[in-house]
Amino acid sequence: xxxxxxxxxxxxFLNTPEEMAAYLDACFDxxxxxxxxxxxxxxxxxxxxxxTQVARETGLGRESLYKALSSTGxxxxxxxxxxxxxxxxxxxxxxx
Numbered sequence: 001x002x003x004x005x006x007x008x009x010x011x012x013f014l015n016t017p018e019e020m021a022a023y024l025d026a027c028f029d030x031x032x033x034x035x036x037x038x039x040x041x042x043x044x045x046x047x048x049x050x051x052t053q054v055a056r057e058t059g060l061g062r063e064s065l066y067k068a069l070s071s072t073g074x075x076x077x078x079x080x081x082x083x084x085x086x087x088x089x090x091x092x093x094x095x096x
Contacts, residue, residue: 014048043069057086
């Protein structure tokens, strides 16, 4: 019998604010500097919380939000900050 594989979806495993924050923090650590991993993580977290709700709280259309957080998206920093606020997350800096 052949094994069946399903696509991994991080959004299915992001159940608490602490898990979401830890996931985003790990993605900040691993991002290559181009923001692709950060956008992907924010997309996963937004889907875990409900993209429609996040879109409503940011004042963005749902499709615009999907596009901004896609691998080819190029959202403005203000958009990222709106999304993080809607997700209940805060951006902060620490010294290396």
